[in-house]
Amino acid sequence: MKKLLIVVMACYALTTRAQVHESKNFIYLYSDSVIYAKDIRLRPDFSGYLQLRADSRKVPTEQVKFFSNGDGFFANTRRLNFGSTTSFSERIIEGKINMFQQEDYYPYQYDHRYRRSRYMDRRPQAVDVKMYYNKGYADLKKANYHNLSADMADNPRAxxxxxxxxxxxxxxxxxxxxxxxxxxxxxxxxxxxxxxSREMSNGNGFSFSKGPxxxxxxxxxxxxxxxxxxxxxxxxxxxxxxxxxxxxxxx
Known part of the structure; x- marks a missing residue:
């Protein structure tokens, strides 16, 4: 009976962790835990490093796998960019396969407060076109032919x-x-x-240089x-x- 209770509790815990209410603002951690918050913001600190805040709580970015707020759904790509600092990619396609595009970070990209400011029109165009994908809440993979051909082999048209x-x-x-x-x-x-340069004679004993x-x-x-x-x-x-x-x- 005790073993059965442990199994039931474990299954319940897995089910609870797997359920995400995407209608709310949330942070999905690598531990599969979910943090819900009214206000989620990604902004640089005084040193220029990104920090993620859920209401008044600071969440270490290295623990964050995904986060969703009013500006979109974002995935942490640091583990795919070896030796790089924390970076996030925005989900641009949602479905059986989710597609993410990484862009250079600008404060107002993740925080709507900046979008209403006078700096909005100065936003540079993104030049980073790194693409990633995943299924559900699985780990991201680089969007290349080798990876995608393995995950899409069951669809001839694709x-x-x-x-x-x-x-x-x-x-x-x-x-x-x-x-x-x-x-x-x-x-x-x-x-x-x-x-x-070439020296040429004009026939009168004089020479001149011809331009290259x-x-x-x-x-x-x-x-x-x-x-x-x-x-x-x-x-x-x-x-x-x-x-x-x-x-x-x-x-």
Missing amino acids: MDMLKNYRKSINTGKTMYIVAGAAIVSGLISFLVTGSS NFTPAFILLGAGAGLATGGYFIQASGNRHLESAIDAYNR
Whole structure:
């Protein structure tokens, strides 16, 4: 009877920890405990490090797995960015697979008080496009073809879109490599051409120097810049294929 009671209590504890009321503001810890609060804010302290507060209580960010407030649902990505400081990614797709996008931290990103201030219009655009995903409240994984193909293998339509994502990413990487080679070659050509000059005679016993021809160098530099731009847009289209694959899987 005592053993049965222990089993029942353990099952109840697991069920209780697994139940999360997402309509409320909450902090989900790595221990699977949930903290509910009226006001949850993520802001930097005096040293510039992020601190999370649930009402008046300070919660160590290294213990936080997820948190949700009026501004969105966020996941801790510190364990996926080795050697980095605490960072959070916002959930941009919710479903059987949740997609998270990491952005640079700005105080007003997580706190609506800042959004109503005069600094709102000065918010820079996010340049960090690191993507992560998970299922339910499981640990986050990096959103790459290797991980997603294992978790989405049961949906052929989503896998087709995922293959388009891989193709775009690989094409973009190839273009970046070729662009880098072209730019380096252009710079070398520019330096070599600039350091050389040709002496020519006009037939009257006088000689003059002919200016260096930088045309090949400029062509290489222009080609490199064009390829780099093309690679950027192709990889951006790859991210759209990724979101389409997630949407298809979640239907």
